[in-house]
Amino acid sequence: MRMSGGPAERGRRLEPDVRREQILAVAVRLFGERPYAEVSTTDIADAAGVARGLINHYFGTKRGLFIEAVRVLVTIPAVAVEQLPEGDLATRVDASVTWFLDVVSRHSRSWLAAVDGGGVGRDADIERVLQEADDVAADSILVAVGLDGEREHRDELRAMVRAYCGLAKATAREWLEHKTLSRAQVHVLLSTMLVTLVEKVFKEMS
Amino acid sequence: MRMSGGPAERGRRLEPDVRREQILAVAVRLFGERPYAEVSTTDIADAAGVARGLINHYFGTKRGLFIEAVRVLVTIPAVAVEQLPEGDLATRVDASVTWFLDVVSRHSRSWLAAVDGGGVGRDADIERVLQEADDVAADSILVAVGLDGEREHRDELRAMVRAYCGLAKATAREWLEHKTLSRAQVHVLLSTMLVTLVEKVFKEMS
């Protein structure tokens, strides 16, 4: 049996894009299984059936490869935002939360590994990638709750919603990792809190 | 000038506890300044005026030392919980949030470094330390909001409050690190959300 993305024949020449994607796929898998420090470039090279030096050739550094992997994992399809129902705030929030929980549960393991930075921690580059992902997510949420028109307090709004993303991540962890909350409970919590954020917190701030 | 915890005389014999604390203090300082991967055991040993091998002697491994350091940083004095005002929910929540923001802002740099796992992040052991800290914090919050008596849904409650801790951390980061929110805004957000969690989310779950 040969794993997908595994070795074919050593030394075989591939198109740069193809080889790059192959290594990246292997890296995504391994970084999803173990924390950053416990995955060596040798592991990745072996799993990809490739010389270790090739990783540096394509990604420069191990961290560079990791950043690419995280970017793949946290990048969410923006299409979903456009097919939200028309109804009132509660309806749209409900749909958004449902969508979020679906996405997260689908590839929960990798997602969990990615959102906490895989363990590199306060590293500037990775922090930036995660922050960018949060920004994208925050903008999607703003669209979903119908506050994307706000010009006045745009920066504060995004900051608040990014903070809400922290709540969403922590809540998802309770559900998927510690299994202390059910999906239904998580759903109620995230919906209620988001509605509160929009209807009460935002108003009290302005 | 000699830094506190710095070298005195090489080879000087100290009581194990004293030496241990000295090294730990140095480690806390350095891990607060730079991420985990950028602090070598050599750095710590030099800063403590000690042979590198001694670190392994006392803490086993670099990660072991780091875990101890994180534990020091995230452990919060439990005394404060007892001197909360008597008033209604809103009053007690307000006081709790004020206390939290005070503590966090006092040593913001080290705290920020600690709560995100500082670097090794997310390996099982460090996850456990952070989780323990969250548990302690969650229990304090439950006392503060007067829900520590609940027996029926105790586990769900704690899980919800731990999720809230994720919100608190993310919000504090927006305030202290990205400076996108003011203290007043953070205060309103955390207070409102905690009240909602207790009054609405918890009720809808039961």
Add this chain to the structure above:
DNA sequence: CGTACTTGTTGACACCCGGCCAACAACAGG
């Protein structure tokens, strides 16, 4: 005061990991 014992401390050694780079060889074009 000298000696032997305990044990905190040291320094060197072995091993692993990541980045670099010159040589190699697979494929295409002539």
Add this chain to the structure above:
DNA sequence: CCTGTTGTTGGCCGGGTGTCAACAAGTACG
């Protein structure tokens, strides 16, 4: 079949970590 391009390899080097036997500071005892 030869030749140029370039994807790929494997070894080298610097740096970091854990281990361990030897060392020596301090202490108890004669």
